[in-house]
Amino acid sequence: MKLTDIIVNDVPTLNKNRPLLDAIDSLNKLSLESVCITDDEKLIGTLSYRDILFRIGAQRLRAVAPESLYISGFVKDFPATLSNDTSVRKAAKLLLELSANSLPMYYGETFLGLVNRHGMLKLVESSSVAISSLMRRNYPLLHPYDRVIHARKILLDNGVVIIPVVNEEGRLLGTVTEKETLNSLIEFQKYVPEKHQKARIRQLSVSSAMRVGIPIVEGDLPLGDAVQRMIKESLPGLVVTESSKVMGLLSPQEVLEYIVGSFPEEQ
Numbered sequence: 269m270k271l272t273d274i275i276v277n278d279v280p281t282l283n284k285n286r287p288l289l290d291a292i293d294s295l296n297k298l299s300l301e302s303v304c305i306t307d308d309e310k311l312i313g314t315l316s317y318r319d320i321l322f323r324i325g326a327q328r329l330r331a332v333a334p335e336s337l338y339i340s341g342f343v344k345d346f347p348a349t350l351s352n353d354t355s356v357r358k359a360a361k362l363l364l365e366l367s368a369n370s371l372p373m374y375y376g377e378t379f380l381g382l383v384n385r386h387g388m389l390k391l392v393e394s395s396s397v398a399i400s401s402l403m404r405r406n407y408p409l410l411h412p413y414d415r416v417i418h419a420r421k422i423l424l425d426n427g428v429v430i431i432p433v434v435n436e437e438g439r440l441l442g443t444v445t446e447k448e449t450l451n452s453l454i455e456f457q458k459y460v461p462e463k464h465q466k467a468r469i470r471q472l473s474v475s476s477a478m479r480v481g482i483p484i485v486e487g488d489l490p491l492g493d494a495v496q497r498m499i500k501e502s503l504p505g506l507v508v509t510e511s512s513k514v515m516g517l518l519s520p521q522e523v524l525e526y527i528v529g530s531f532p533e534e535q
Contacts, residue, residue, distance in 0.1 A: 271359055272352055274390050275373050275381035281306050282315075288337040291315050292454065296447070299502035301384050302369040305343040311379060313343045316369045317446035318424070325420045325453045331462045334454050346372055350383055356391055359383055360527040367427065385520035386502075389495040391531075392523060399494050400487030402526045403508050403516035409434050410444055412475035416452050419444050419474055429521070430505035432514045433478045439512045442478035445504050452477035484509045487516070491526070494518055 281304045282291055294303050295317060302316035320342055324334075347366040350359055350373040362371060363385055370384035408422045410433045422431060423446055433442045452472065460468055484507050485494060494506055498520075505519030 269356075269391055271350065271354055271356055271373065271383055272380070274387040275383055276387060277381040279304050279382050281311070282339060283307070284312065284338070284340040284343055286339050287335065288320065288339055288342060289334055289454075291339050291342075292320065292450065296451070301386055304382065305339055311372065313345045314370055315339060315343055317450050318369070318429075319344045321420060321446055321450045321453075322424060324450060324457075325417055331465060332457070334457050346370075349374055351375070352380060355531075355533055356388075357528055357531040357533050360388060360524045360531070363388070364521070364524050364528065385524065386499065388527065389499055389520060389523055391527060392495055393492050393499075395491040395495075397491045397526075398488050399485070399491050399506075399508060399518050400516070402491070402522050403487065403518045404428075404522055405516045407432070407514075407517050409514070410474050410478075411435070412441060412473065412478070414474045415470060416449060416456075416472045416474060416477050417469060419477070420449050420453065423449060427521070428517065429519050430507070430517060432507050432517070433474055434514060438514070440482075440484065440507060440509060440514055442480040443482045443507060444474055444478050447504070448477045448479055482507060485518075486510065491523070495523060 280294060280298060284305050284307050291303055302314045304311055305313045305315055347368055348362050348371055350371050352375045370382045373380045373383055408426050408431055410419055410431050412433060429445055431444045432440055433444060434440055456472055487508050505517055507514060508516040508518060
């Protein structure tokens with residue numbers, strides 16, 4: 269399988285002059301990693317939960333009504349492009365090194381589509397490697413009483429897309445992702461009056477934002493089965509457990525690292 273087999277041809281796009289809430293609504297409804305941004309019908313960049321979260325929740329923007337923000341203030345340029353003959357390994361390496369959610373592919377001057385992190389999962393759907401051999405073992409944890417702004421900082425500082433929420437005994441209660449964190453902060457800024465935000469932001473806890481009933485898997489699950497589940501259910505990642513205790517995390521990040529370490533350069 270090559271990159272041309274997994275590119276997304278029908279790319280959802282939004283004009284840079286649209287309200288930011290339109291982009292968030294598209295990300296939520298379409299279960300997307302990112303949406304493409306255009307200017308005069310020309311593709312100029314992309315926008316992801318992480319791109320928005322980087323600014324939303326920052327102290328200088330907390331008092332700004334989300335309705336008054338526009339995509340143009342958040343759009344991120346594509347850090348690189350791919351060609352139709354780029355190898356799978358090189359694409360994975362670029363996505364990792366550039367911390368990119370997606371990269372555009374061109375044939376000469378012709379835009380072919382996007383290669384995104386979730387699409388790269390399809391390249392290992394037949395792998396029988398146990399996920400315990402590539403899952404992330406060094407990961408942050410949250411408790412229900414932690415603040416959402418703390419969850420935001422951990423997500424951004426650690427480069428993870430999913431954080432387990434545990435009780436005092438270390439048993440899994442739920443997860444927090446970029447999506448839940450951003451939506452929680454947006455709702456807070458929309459409905460809490462500006463004069464009360466500084467005091468109340470510290471009361472906005474992870475328990476109100478976390479996702480419960482989250483999918484869990486065990487370490488002996490084959491990688492192919494794990495990524496098929498992530499693709500089918502549009503999951504940002506999986507929590508690997510043993511006897512209800514968190515043992516590791518599996519996300520596109522770890523899959524990309526596996527591809528870089530195991531795929532030949534010419535593939």
